[in-house]
Amino acid sequence: MPQTARKRRPEARPDEILDAALAVFGEQGFAQARVEDIAKRAGLSKGAVYLYFPSKDAMLNALVEQSAGKLARAAEQLVAIGAPGDPETALRSLIRMLLTAMSDPDISAAPRLVLTEAGRSPEIAAHYRSQVLDIARRAMGRLLEAGVASGHFRPVDRDALMRVMGGPCIAHMVLTTIFDLPPKDITDPAEMADALCDLILFGLVPREEAA
Amino acid sequence: MPQTARKRRPEARPDEILDAALAVFGEQGFAQARVEDIAKRAGLSKGAVYLYFPSKDAMLNALVEQSAGKLARAAEQLVAIGAPGDPETALRSLIRMLLTAMSDPDISAAPRLVLTEAGRSPEIAAHYRSQVLDIARRAMGRLLEAGVASGHFRPVDRDALMRVMGGPCIAHMVLTTIFDLPPKDITDPAEMADALCDLILFGLVPREEAA
Amino acid sequence: MPQTARKRRPEARPDEILDAALAVFGEQGFAQARVEDIAKRAGLSKGAVYLYFPSKDAMLNALVEQSAGKLARAAEQLVAIGAPGDPETALRSLIRMLLTAMSDPDISAAPRLVLTEAGRSPEIAAHYRSQVLDIARRAMGRLLEAGVASGHFRPVDRDALMRVMGGPCIAHMVLTTIFDLPPKDITDPAEMADALCDLILFGLVPREEAA
Amino acid sequence: MPQTARKRRPEARPDEILDAALAVFGEQGFAQARVEDIAKRAGLSKGAVYLYFPSKDAMLNALVEQSAGKLARAAEQLVAIGAPGDPETALRSLIRMLLTAMSDPDISAAPRLVLTEAGRSPEIAAHYRSQVLDIARRAMGRLLEAGVASGHFRPVDRDALMRVMGGPCIAHMVLTTIFDLPPKDITDPAEMADALCDLILFGLVPREEAA
DNA sequence: CATGAATGAGAGTTCATTCAT
DNA sequence: CATGAATGAACTCTCATTCAT
Structure with a gap:
């Protein structure tokens, strides 16, 4: 049973989010980056990001x-x-x-x-x-x-x-x-x-x- | 004979504004600084600043x-x-x-x-x-x-x-x-x-x- | 059981906003109407309107x-x-x-x-x-x-x-x-x-x- | 002694202003037109316009x-x-x-x-x-x-x-x-x-x- | 008459964060 | 865990009008 990409490593979420954040921050700068863009890139909803980072x-x-x-x-x-x-x-x-x-x-x-x-x-x-x-x-x-x-x-x-x-x-x-x-x-x-x-x-x- | 606030030293205005901007930017950072704060510090209204800087x-x-x-x-x-x-x-x-x-x-x-x-x-x-x-x-x-x-x-x-x-x-x-x-x-x-x-x-x- | 204001009829929101907009535009004219007035009339906050209309x-x-x-x-x-x-x-x-x-x-x-x-x-x-x-x-x-x-x-x-x-x-x-x-x-x-x-x-x- | 265009017909000022207003309103629309543009086109300062029109x-x-x-x-x-x-x-x-x-x-x-x-x-x-x-x-x-x-x-x-x-x-x-x-x-x-x-x-x- | 510096109210839009579901 | 609708505060820039000179 193949795991979907999204559910593969639930415990890796923080790292996935950080990878996305690095990419988005790098492209747009911190202030210009929107949390939603990071979330999307990490395959998550905006709200979910706040489950991992305050x-x-x-x-x-x-x-x-x-x-x-x-x-x-x-x-x-x-x-x-x-x-x-x-x-x-x-x-x-x-x-x-x-x-x-x-x-x-x-x-x-x-x-x-x-x-x-x-x-x-x-x-x-x-x-x-x-x-x-x-x-x-x-x-x-x-x-x-x-x-x-x-x-x-x-x-x-x-x-x-x-x-x-x-x-x-x-x-x-x-x-x-x-x-x-x-x-x-x-x-x-x-x-x-x-x-x-x-x-x-x-x-x-x-x-x-x-x- | 005290001069009114208006037109006191019109030719010095840009420098006065820059002095104020330097102070406010320095204290709060650029993004956090409000134009109105700069204006107030320079003894002007917000709108007047835009007479000198676009x-x-x-x-x-x-x-x-x-x-x-x-x-x-x-x-x-x-x-x-x-x-x-x-x-x-x-x-x-x-x-x-x-x-x-x-x-x-x-x-x-x-x-x-x-x-x-x-x-x-x-x-x-x-x-x-x-x-x-x-x-x-x-x-x-x-x-x-x-x-x-x-x-x-x-x-x-x-x-x-x-x-x-x-x-x-x-x-x-x-x-x-x-x-x-x-x-x-x-x-x-x-x-x-x-x-x-x-x-x-x-x-x-x-x-x-x-x- | 009264529903909270949030999420009451999410799919009807655009129409609710348009109804409110029609009323406010009609009363005040387009330019004079404030988005916040429309939002209030639709029972929403100003920002929420922008979830539905750009x-x-x-x-x-x-x-x-x-x-x-x-x-x-x-x-x-x-x-x-x-x-x-x-x-x-x-x-x-x-x-x-x-x-x-x-x-x-x-x-x-x-x-x-x-x-x-x-x-x-x-x-x-x-x-x-x-x-x-x-x-x-x-x-x-x-x-x-x-x-x-x-x-x-x-x-x-x-x-x-x-x-x-x-x-x-x-x-x-x-x-x-x-x-x-x-x-x-x-x-x-x-x-x-x-x-x-x-x-x-x-x-x-x-x-x-x-x- | 040739009269300058500006001083030629001081009593014609209102009409000169209206001509300018017609041109500027026509080009930009009423709301978009700036009084200063009208004044400039009429060869006057912004304030002078208000001497003729309230x-x-x-x-x-x-x-x-x-x-x-x-x-x-x-x-x-x-x-x-x-x-x-x-x-x-x-x-x-x-x-x-x-x-x-x-x-x-x-x-x-x-x-x-x-x-x-x-x-x-x-x-x-x-x-x-x-x-x-x-x-x-x-x-x-x-x-x-x-x-x-x-x-x-x-x-x-x-x-x-x-x-x-x-x-x-x-x-x-x-x-x-x-x-x-x-x-x-x-x-x-x-x-x-x-x-x-x-x-x-x-x-x-x-x-x-x-x- | 004329100037032009100054005023100051005004509003659209964005977005980090929250929370009911 | 996850969603995504909702919040609400924040702020730049514009410009008609005024008034000291």
């Missing part, structure tokens, strides 16, 4: 957890594993992970939506902060500590480093996705990640050549 | 021109003047200018509001792009060229540099203003600017000491 | 279909059935139907409202034209053809006849309903219809008496 | 007086002069005058605008009634009396005749101007007037031929 804002928060939060936790893992041994490689991996994520519209959607809605809703801001930013900040702090301890990194300010590492990722997303200003000469995200890493690691000023 | 969106665009546009043009000037002689100092000045601006809620308001509304309105996005981003991008391009020509800078990718220089400024604004995550150890924006410059110029990896 | 204009168009459109189709039927056999009687019946309709404020409301709004909205004009005028014109054309073919009518111009038959009905409505100039000596609409038919059929000039 | 509605009423009222008085004259001698010719002239007027957008503008606004404003309705309709009705009554007295016309009901004579003129205007349904086969207004007169005078039913 509000539209809550959907965004759930999306943040599922998407950006997962990414942040992965970044944390990456640092935890890689930083003690080879902080420079860990940093490269980290930046590449973030930049690649920001280049993928589906993954960058949550941060982008939060950027748009956080000013309106302190709850959304606080949630993103706790689910993403605090984790990322902690990871960067550890990476920095490890690098400094092993002599790979200079002892710079942690918050400055967070801005220098995270900022380009945000900027890349904002410029590419919102302002349609993708990089002209570097088309591959991985290549761009490497260019950014080189800059972050070695700076703009040329190093003295060993005589 | 729409709410137009107010934001005007704000962009007045605030971020002016900043972008100043940055361009700074680069035009300083880059040929001393690109490193020019870059330091530039970053300090941007970072300080982003630390001031009144100046960072326009970019912040645009970040929120650009996704909804292609016109706002295009306006900001042409009034701010294109100018900034051009200035950074010139700064880079000058620095490379004089041997002060490595020949890095221009768009990567734009992300590395602009990103931390955006990140600083977003983290400080929206997510209430100001730097912990560096409280002075100028100091933070210097820290960022050091990182951007010299990188995270320690330089070989001259023996 | 706009205020659409309500007027629906009213046209329901009221004047039905009348036009009835006129077409009448002609189709009666004209082949006895065109003169068919014409009398037709005029009487139209004149009586125009004498009833509820039935003449739609044409009257369209007369007011068609200048503003090409859509409303086109809708009325296709739903009412084209049908009436076609019917009159057929009536004329049948009458001419059977020798009952002179072969006059079709559009002139439409003006001579339809014009008095419009004039009657306009004079009676808008300008409060009802006929002085003939109080019964049917009687007025007969007087008009006599004029249309036999003309103002007396016929030669058979010797 | 309200927008008053402009329409003045237009009625100047345009339709003049026509009605001309019709009255025509009847007063022609009806006693040759009522049939007088009626033909009258219909031709009315039909031709209704075919000219500039002349039919006032009745058309009144048709649109009378439902909203009893004052406009009353004004049109007294300035146009009552006069026309009186003239038709006299024409009918004269024709009946001289044996040229059958003794029909006066209000019915008014509907039969005026109706086609209104219908012609409405169909042609508002619903874009001009006559297909008769393109010349004078010809259409003749066709209408033939119908009104001799009826649709063929006359017995004198043996």
